[in-house]
Amino acid sequence: MQRQQWKALLYKDLCDLRWNGQILFNTLIAFVFIMIFPMIPGQQVPLSFLIAFVLALVTTLMQGNMVVEEYEQKTKQRLFQANISPWGIILSKMMLTFMATSIILLILVFTYTRSFLEGIGSFLMALPLVIILLFMSTVLGMKSKNTIEVSLYGVPFMLLYFFIEGLMMNSDQSELKWLAIFPNYHLHYGIVHLHLQQSFMPYLIVPLLWMAVIILLFAIWFRKRHHS
Amino acid sequence: MVFSFNQLSQIEQNTIILPELSLSVAKGEIIAVQTESEYIQRLLDLLNHPHTVKKGMITLPEAGFQAVYMFQQVDGLYKRLTVRQILNFWNRLYQQEVDIEVILNLCELQLCVSKKVKQLTISERRRLLFSLALIQPTEVYIFEDPSHNLDLQSKHVLHNLLIHLAGRGGAVLLFTPTLEEAIRLGDIVYRYSERGTQRMEADGEDTEADQEEEETSAQVPFEKISAKVEDKIILFHPLEIDYIEARDGQTFLFVNNEEFASSNTIKTLEERLQAFGFFRCHRSYLVNLQRVREIIIWSKNSYSLSLDNVSKSTIPLSKGNYSKLKELIQL
Numbered sequence: 191m192q193r194q195q196w197k198a199l200l201y202k203d204l205c206d207l208r209w210n211g212q213i214l215f216n217t218l219i220a221f222v223f224i225m226i227f228p229m230i231p232g233q234q235v236p237l238s239f240l241i242a243f244v245l246a247l248v249t250t251l252m253q254g255n256m257v258v259e260e261y262e263q264k265t266k267q268r269l270f271q272a273n274i275s276p277w278g279i280i281l282s283k284m285m286l287t288f289m290a291t292s293i294i295l296l297i298l299v300f301t302y303t304r305s306f307l308e309g310i311g312s313f314l315m316a317l318p319l320v321i322i323l324l325f326m327s328t329v330l331g332m333k334s335k336n337t338i339e340v341s342l343y344g345v346p347f348m349l350l351y352f353f354i355e356g357l358m359m360n361s362d363q364s365e366l367k368w369l370a371i372f373p374n375y376h377l378h379y380g381i382v383h384l385h386l387q388q389s390f391m392p393y394l395i396v397p398l399l400w401m402a403v404i405i406l407l408f409a410i411w412f413r414k415r416h417h418s
Numbered sequence: 419m420v421f422s423f424n425q426l427s428q429i430e431q432n433t434i435i436l437p438e439l440s441l442s443v444a445k446g447e448i449i450a451v452q453t454e455s456e457y458i459q460r461l462l463d464l465l466n467h468p469h470t471v472k473k474g475m476i477t478l479p480e481a482g483f484q485a486v487y488m489f490q491q492v493d494g495l496y497k498r499l500t501v502r503q504i505l506n507f508w509n510r511l512y513q514q515e516v517d518i519e520v521i522l523n524l525c526e527l528q529l530c531v532s533k534k535v536k537q538l539t540i541s542e543r544r545r546l547l548f549s550l551a552l553i554q555p556t557e558v559y560i561f562e563d564p565s566h567n568l569d570l571q572s573k574h575v576l577h578n579l580l581i582h583l584a585g586r587g588g589a590v591l592l593f594t595p596t597l598e599e600a601i602r603l604g605d606i607v608y609r610y611s612e613r614g615t616q617r618m619e620a621d622g623e624d625t626e627a628d629q630e631e632e633e634t635s636a637q638v639p640f641e642k643i644s645a646k647v648e649d650k651i652i653l654f655h656p657l658e659i660d661y662i663e664a665r666d667g668q669t670f671l672f673v674n675n676e677e678f679a680s681s682n683t684i685k686t687l688e689e690r691l692q693a694f695g696f697f698r699c700h701r702s703y704l705v706n707l708q709r710v711r712e713i714i715i716w717s718k719n720s721y722s723l724s725l726d727n728v729s730k731s732t733i734p735l736s737k738g739n740y741s742k743l744k745e746l747i748q749l
Binding site for chain 2 (some may be wrong): 192194195197198199201202205206208209210263264265267268269271272273274
């Protein structure tokens with residue numbers, strides 16, 4: 191794919207995003223939530239819980255909807271005809287979703303952390319989860335028939351994420367140790383350790399492993415799908 | 419020759435699902451193929467999945483399928499983008515710098531340039547899809563039933579666009595299920611059926627008429643025109659008939675938006691119905707002049723008759739017969 195073609199895809203998706211009510215609404219809601227939740231008196235809402243909102247409403251739904259719309263609007267054949275590979279189409283959308291997620295996450299972490307290092311650390315902790323969700327929501331978009339199905343199939347995964355988040359918020363680290371198999375457990379306690387100015391690096395290992403496995407599984411599935 | 423189908427066929431479970439197709443399109447030609455919708459779909463499926471086609475069955479330009487412009491009924495557009503944004507996107511995608519104003523002018527899209535695709539009418543969307551043919555760098559243009567559901571203005575645009583594409587050396591191939599559209603849009607017309615491809619003779623070479631001449635001499639003058647439907651024979655008064663079409667060696671009467679097969683040849687019917695104001699507007703068509711509402715002039719060599727019937731049918735009028743018609747109606 192030529193450089194100009196990448197630019198063309200990004201131009202098209204950016205023009206489309208400006209008027210995509212569903213994506214704009216989700217992004218706005220995520221933004222409002224992360225601004226309002228911490229203001230609830232007497233409540234200490236963990237940063238990982240707010241990050242979960244961004245991951246669910248921005249990363250998952252934006253990427254899923256953008257991918258499914260290319261199929262739903264029957265425009266992909268024209269792109270293939272122009273020598274754009276399916277991977278090229280997906281990657282251009284991933285770049286935009288990643289950019290949008292990163293901007294909101296950076297605003298979030300720098301608003302709610304005390305120092306620059308804590309903010310950057312929290313952002314780094316969230317990155318493996320952003321990438322995991324980018325790939326998972328791409329599959330969601332490719333397997334769905336329309337944007338309604340993306341929301342429909344996406345909701346159980348979001349609920350599971352928030353359920354785990356809720357369990358962690360209401361228990362100590364010494365309890366429910368089995369939660370450590372989930373990457374968001376590590377995000378939660380990694381940020382806690384960062385806040386206490388302790389090393390957070392060990393908490394990156396499991397999310398990075400998850401990320402590697404998800405990318406590998408995606409690559410196998412994607413290859414199989416486009417060779418069959 | 420730029421593009422050709424070389425004995426392309428498809429057989430599944432001992433059933434021929436795509437009869438043998440042999441056809442070549444040269445630079446500057448506009449070839450129209452009249453065939454069944456299901457054959458058009460199967461052909462386009464093959465073109466969309468070129469790896470499923472056996473080697474040698476399709477001859478392509480050097481750059482392969484990427485160098486073929488295809489217009490398909492299912493083609494979509496980005497509904498939130500404006501006409502100008504779509505044209506800019508295509509220009510960038512194909513790394514071209516085609517003047518957008520020229521495209522807007524040729525496809526008559528100037529008035530909707532700032533409109534989003536979702537606000538366009540079906541015909542405007544089609545014109546926008548056609549405009550890609552002016553951007554995509556290619557020599558071969560394939561259209562699937564391009565005039566289906568188009569308004570008159572867009573039919574004019576399509577007609578001019580095809581001439582423009584052929585004029586700049588493009589090989590244009592279009593598939594349509596209606597014979598009148600094939601005749602109207604194509605310079606060369608083929609009929610593709612289970613019997614393969616047959617080229618339709620140019621107007622004036624009335625081979626069918628010669629063949630059936632002997633039969634007509636035996637006809638008894640009779641005011642009613644008969645048509646057979648299953649085991650019944652229906653008799654129509656000539657003035658009930660909108661027009662008559664000859665296809666696949668048979669003659670069809672069009673009455674109140676319905677089609678009835680007649681056992682008479684078009685030549686016989688022409689002789690019998692002349693007195694009732696019927697006119698042979700094309701080799702394959704005989705029209706009831708009382709039903710003609712409009713004579714559409716697409717270009718110097720292309721004309722159609724628009725009828726005042728329920729379905730507002732349009733039927734071809736050949737160049738030679740246009741002059742005769744003008745004399746007849748004292749234009």
